[in-house]
Amino acid sequence: MPTTAVQGIGGKLLVSASSPVSYSPVAQLKNITFGGLTVDFDEITNLDSGLFKEWMKTLVDAKEISFEGVLKPLDASQQSLLTNIQTAGAAALEYWRVQLVEGSTLDFTGYVSDYTPKIEHNKAVTFGGKIKITGGITATWV
Amino acid sequence: MIQAGLYTALINAPSIQALMPKDSSGASLGKDCVHFVRAPKQPKLPCVVVHMINVPPADASLDGVVTNLIDGEFQFDSYADEASNGALAARQLNRAVRELLQDFDGTFTDGTVIRFYDVSSDFDDNYEEGGTGFLFRSVLRLKAFYTEGPNSF
Secondary structure, three states: OOOOOOOOOOOEEEEEOOOOOOOEEOOOEEEEEEOOOEEEEEEOOOOOOOOOOOEEEEEEEOOEEEEEEEOOOOOHHHHHHHHHHOOOHHHHOEEEEEEOOOOOEEEEEEEEEEEEEEOOOOOOOEEEEEEEEEEEEEEEOO | OHHHHHHHHHHHOHHHHOOOOEOOOOOEOHHHOEEEOOOOOOOOOOEEEEEEEEOOEOOEOOOOOEOOOEEEEEEEEEEEEHHHOHHHHHHHHHHHHHHHHOOOEEEOOOOOEEEEEEEEEEEEOOOEEOOOOEEEEEEEEEEEEEEOOOOOO
8 A cells, every 4th residue: 555645844833913714825925834732740659559650641731843944034924923932922922824835724822932933044034933732622624 | 047147257257368269350259259158169268168967946834835946056167278278278267267156245237236255166076188189177166045036148
């Protein structure tokens, strides 16, 4: 059976400032990386536990996603990253979607938590960023 | 087309004209001494042969958008024979090309907007045996960011 694979090119990071959502893509991204979901546990080992430790699952942290892109100074979607990071409190919470080229989506809410333009003499100007995810991730696989 | 802009920049530079062969009236034959990819047989010497080594887009993205900004590398081979002072003449021409272009930041006559940013290589090659004597080559490689002018020569 041939291996099924999905190409990265065509993937998008989309954002909507409000609900109901109306997503717009962040232009010219080179990569999008999830930080991974992790689970916190509380140890509940006690005198009755016997040989093995016991753990209670407590909270799940969806962490951050990071991305890098090619800077396009006049692009509104890129400009909005800097605007968002300088917006105070809950007003900065936005609706995000990572969409693969074949249509699968990962939806979450989060704050822009990092914005890092990078300027080198022998490279095109790029930028990086992170989104701190608050709450869970809703996946729709196709 | 960037070749047109490079050609004009090279043949019009007084520092390069001064090193090119002259006709019987003493006028520079520089316009016959700048070539692309290869020089013709029995070329007038000294001469410069320009190669485009690699001219990919400066970057690409998930959008599939390749920018019109090119991160290019060019090679300038400066040739001279024994009659034109050999290796030293080739080196002298190489230096003139380098000093003309290495800090160039502007627009060529063809409309190419270009900024050279790096000298990636500069060396003298071994001599070669030509048809009637020895041929010497001095090699210069320059890198530049540019947005190319119209596709015409």
